[in-house]
Amino acid sequence: MNGSNGSLPPAFRDWSANVLEPARRRLPERRAAFVTASGLPVPVLSVPESLEPSYQERLGFPGEFPFTRGIRPTMYRSRLWTMRQYSGFATAAESNRRYRALLASGQDGLSVAFDLPTQLGLDSDHPLSRGEVGKVGVAIDSLADMELLFQDIPLDRVSTSMTINAPAAVLLAMYAVVGEQQGVGFRQLKGTVQNDILKEYTARGTYIFPPRPSLALAGELIAWCAAEMPGFNPISISGYHIREAGATAAQEVAFTFANAIAYVETALQRGLAIDAFAPRLSFFFNAASDFFEEIAKFRAARRIWARLVREKFRATKLESAMLRFHVQTAGHTLTAQQVDNNLGRVTLQAMAAILGGAQSLHVNAKDEALSLPTDASAETALRIQQILAFETGIADSVDPLGGSYHVEMLTDTLERAILDCMAEVERAGGALAATESGFIQRQIEESAYRQQRAIDHGERIIVGVNRFRTEVPETAPPATDPSDGRLGVDAQLERLADVRARRDSAVVGTVLGQLEGAARAGKPVMPEIVSAVRAYATVGEICAVLRSVWGEHRP
Amino acid sequence: MRGKILIAKPGLDGHDRGAKYIARCLRDDGFEVVYTGIRRTPEEIVSSAIQEDVDVIGLSILSGAHLEIFAEIFRLLKERGAGDIAVVGGGIIPEPDIITLRAAGVRAIFTPGSSLEEMLVLFRELAGETRRQRGLITS
Amino acid sequence: MNLTAIIAALQQGDLRALARAISIVEAGGATAEALLDQVPLLASKADVVGITGAPGAGKSSLLDCLIEVYKQRDSRVGVVAVDPTSSVHDGAILGDRIRWMRHACSPNVVIRSLASRGSLGGVSAATAAVVRLLAAAGCRPVFVETVGVGQIGSEIAGIAGLVVALTAPGLGDDIQMMKAGVLDVADLVVLNKADLPGASALHSALAAELEHRGGRIISTNAIDGGGVAELVGAIDELRHAAGRTPNGHPVDRSRLEARIVEHSLALLRPRLRARLATMANLNLPPDDLARILAEAHETSRPLSNP
Structure with a gap:
């Protein structure tokens, strides 16, 4: 292996000198030396004694094309993955309090979950919002809510991730304007906006407009960010929800990449150069329970994406071809029975994500199948990440499973399965046409049916569910206090009424009219949305204008 | 044909994996299943259930x-004289709420721990009951 | 159950009574016969519009556009959608309604989903009777969407006065499938998804096929509503033409023959099926089978002269 320099292959020495060492100088490793628990040395990377030509082509060294072994030369030896636990709190004021506490304790990334009315472009006082305001995240109606959400939080010093899709343009505009109010320019803002509308039609369900204008809007946001907010990831292309909806591991990656191709093509049609935005594309995948398949999936995905970006889209920058992704452990594998078993599941899933080279990770709390996690279970989820990072040593060497006959074979197998599935989408007309025709939805549904069937017929064993059941009564989910959210809802409705009463309604009318004009003419809408947000037009009003022009999606 | 069921997802959340799976399992068990999709309002659900003359309405609710x-x-079923349609629900619903809902007339609440078999048995019973009341089966 | 009361209520437009009457007719048997005896026959089939075509052609989406147009008019629009019953399980997923949920609360739209229940012709045995009930409840027109079948979709001609056959690019060997049945009974051929690649080639192929049969091709796009106004115009034109002459709009002899055969089969089928259902087993000598067929034919007589 690589104990002494003498037996190392020349390619490894070249990489060491030309890639690894400069990278170490730029970003030192976490420790001067990495050793096992018994004090034996742990190498940064293990390679075979002699490298066949196919090694460079199929695996490459970390930080080198096609990135199968990882996108950075030293991976977690220099910087651990970001431990980002997604969470939603009912009101802007309550969220603000929690954010400030998190920042005070040293966290530098915020993650914002929005309630369903906000995700669907409905104001809190809309009839359909009844019973839903502030339920699964924070309710944002107007700029006033966003101001409250980030009050006393210096936006030039945090990075903010926003899980928002159909009205992503509106919420991002609000974030930008709040930054401006603090004296932070658009260009200094850092973060990620999900903005992945295509998977909403096939998997997650929070769409508003039909696919075509929605894709165009997503493309516009990518272009707008490239020009105005270059520090922001303008999209997080998500396989997570596709997997949760029932897709297989290969389908998860294939449908995600098919969507990614549609976004890239949309951005290219707007005149952007591939290297101008490809390095800012980020991804979001699922880590389920089949340990080696998941690891192989992440490795295969990196290889496919690198080749795709270089060969299909002719990218030349190295960063353009790097697949950067966030991972969340698989919510659908959590069981309501024997809840503590979920700790074992999420730990192994998190481990697969780390061994697969994820850039950031959310570990589900054990009780997420039953309710919103308690503070204690949310804390344990974070502790699991810390145990993996600091106690197990799995983060101390790059791609420790690389070269395993089994893992490499599975990586190749997954790669073929993903490419086959991508070819099917291509034959169905590409992601947009295959979404409109329901092709992707049917594929996912079929897989979901087969998997659940196998569980119900006992062909696939789920511990505590169809085998090894205990006859003690299950603990019921904790009660929700009905008065609990009510106060927040009333305050929200009050603030909304107050904003409507105090703003200059003539200005709101004018800016909304300009937005409608731009949308009808097929012109950029982002500048008009920014003006509307500044005038305190609400999310619901802005989306209503766009609904009137683009229509609503009916499945 | 064991009976006719309407499956719907009221509320704003879009996770329909469970609802679709139940719809297919009911089909496999010999039911005719009207699947109405996500984000349905109570008005739409009741209006569809009446026009389709279903025996049971099954609602999947995850949004809280x-x-x-x-x-x-x-309220709407009663107002339109369709109180004979049995209503069941499934989702992440806390125990005290289950008691409230059962008292309000929901015939059963399935939670993440319920087995497919117990759900099918209940749908068969409820559909048979409604159909007998309506004179659509004599046995 | 008081059938007379149900019929009186449905004729007043009561949706609950209409829905119950349809369930009774679907269940079949003596109650169904007794109920249908009291329901007026269709004065004309001109107000019954069949929508047929291969799976994936976009029947439900196009019908959604048509409902949107017709619901603005004075009378109620009726819709019957037939989905296949699983041959293995005897159950069915009735999934068309999901496309029409925006009409769910409209007082001018009545929708009923039916399972084919063993019928192979694209509609269920009860479909003709269900159409009669909808008409009796004041629905004009009544649309009937068939199961998405290609070759065996012509049973609809026995029920509808006007058949719209749908196709779209990218469905594979659809011209061949349409030739073998649907085109024979189609009054209008709709080329849906006309913006997709392959549409103009498909249009040429259809035009060539229709050259010696007659028939009109209309291009539509159910996603943006393109061509829908033209289709509505053509449907109304043919409905009115059919209303003027007892034989309906001009059709050539072969098409008329196809209609007569389909119509007769539609009437015979439920009787035959009901008779066969009463048999303990079908391992009978051929002579007995012939006798049963003759008997079934005999029992269908009173209805075959509506």
């Missing part, structure tokens, strides 16, 4: 707005 939604559905 279950108390409001079931209340409105019962």
Whole structure:
């Protein structure tokens, strides 16, 4: 292996000198030396004694094309993955309090979950919002809510991730304007906006407009960010929800990449150069329970994406071809029975994500199948990440499973399965046409049916569910206090009424009219949305204008 | 044909994996299943259930707005003389709410721990009961 | 159950009574016969519009556009959608309604989903009777969407006065499938998804096929509503033409023959099926089978002269 320099292959020495060492100088490793628990040395990377030509082509060294072994030369030896636990709190004021506490304790990334009315472009006082305001995240109606959400939080010093899709343009505009109010320019803002509308039609369900204008809007946001907010990831292309909806591991990656191709093509049609935005594309995948398949999936995905970006889209920058992704452990594998078993599941899933080279990770709390996690279970989820990072040593060497006959074979197998599935989408007309025709939805549904069937017929064993059941009564989910959210809802409705009463309604009318004009003419809408947000037009009003022009999606 | 069921997802959340799976399992068990999709209002659900003359309405709710939604559905069913349609629900619903809903007339609440077999048995019973009442089967 | 009361209520437009009457007719048997005896026959089939075509052609989406147009008019629009019953399980997923949920609360739209229940012709045995009930409840027109079948979709001609056959690019060997049945009974051929690649080639192929049969091709796009106004115009034109002459709009002899055969089969089928259902087993000598067929034919007589 690589104990002494003498037996190392020349390619490894070249990489060491030309890639690894400069990278170490730029970003030192976490420790001067990495050793096992018994004090034996742990190498940064293990390679075979002699490298066949196919090694460079199929695996490459970390930080080198096609990135199968990882996108950075030293991976977690220099910087651990970001431990980002997604969470939603009912009101802007309550969220603000929690954010400030998190920042005070040293966290530098915020993650914002929005309630369903906000995700669907409905104001809190809309009839359909009844019973839903502030339920699964924070309710944002107007700029006033966003101001409250980030009050006393210096936006030039945090990075903010926003899980928002159909009205992503509106919420991002609000974030930008709040930054401006603090004296932070658009260009200094850092973060990620999900903005992945295509998977909403096939998997997650929070769409508003039909696919075509929605894709165009997503493309516009990518272009707008490239020009105005270059520090922001303008999209997080998500396989997570596709997997949760029932897709297989290969389908998860294939449908995600098919969507990614549609976004890239949309951005290219707007005149952007591939290297101008490809390095800012980020991804979001699922880590389920089949340990080696998941690891192989992440490795295969990196290889496919690198080749795709270089060969299909002719990218030349190295960063353009790097697949950067966030991972969340698989919510659908959590069981309501024997809840503590979920700790074992999420730990192994998190481990697969780390061994697969994820850039950031959310570990589900054990009780997420039953309710919103308690503070204690949310804390344990974070502790699991810390145990993996600091106690197990799995983060101390790059791609420790690389070269395993089994893992490499599975990586190749997954790669073929993903490419086959991508070819099917291509034959169905590409992601947009295959979404409109329901092709992707049917594929996912079929897989979901087969998997659940196998569980119900006992062909696939789920511990505590169809085998090894205990006859003690299950603990019921904790009660929700009905008065609990009510106060927040009333305050929200009050603030909304107050904003409507105090703003200059003539200005709101004018800016909304300009937005409608731009949308009808097929012109950029982002500048008009920014003006509307500044005038305190609400999310619901802005989306209503766009609904009137683009229509609503009916499945 | 064991009976006719309407499966719907009221509320704003879009996760329909469970609802679709139940629809297919009911089909496999010999039911005719009207699947109406996500984000249905109580008005749409009741109006469709009446036009389709279903025996049972099955609602999948994950968004947390279950108390409001079931209340409105019962109000509309009663108002339109369709109180004979049995209503069941599934989702992440806390125990005290289950008691409230059962008292309000929901015939059963399935939680993440319920087995497919117990759900099918209950649908068979409820559909048979409604159909006998309606004179659509004699046995 | 008081059938007379149900019929009186449905004729007043009561949706609950209409829905119950349809369930009774679907269940079949003596109650169904007794109920249908009291329901007026269709004065004309001109107000019954069949929508047929291969799976994936976009029947439900196009019908959604048509409902949107017709619901603005004075009378109620009726819709019957037939989905296949699983041959293995005897159950069915009735999934068309999901496309029409925006009409769910419209007082001018009545929708009923039916399972084919063993019928192979694209509609269920009860479909003709269900159409009669909808008409009796004041629905004009009544649309009937068939199961998405290609070759065996012509049973609809026995029920509808006007058949619209749908196709779209990218469905594979659809011209061949349409030739073998649907085109024979189609009054209008709709080329849906006309913006997709392959549409103009498909249009040429259809035009060539229709050259010696007659028939009109209309291009539509159900996603943006393109061509829908033209289709509505053509449907109304043919409905009115059919209303003027007892034989309906001009059709050539072969098409008329196809209609007569389909119509007769539609009437015979439920009787035959009901008779066969009463048999303990079908391992009978051929002579007995012939006798049963003759008997079934005999029992269908009173209805075959509506």
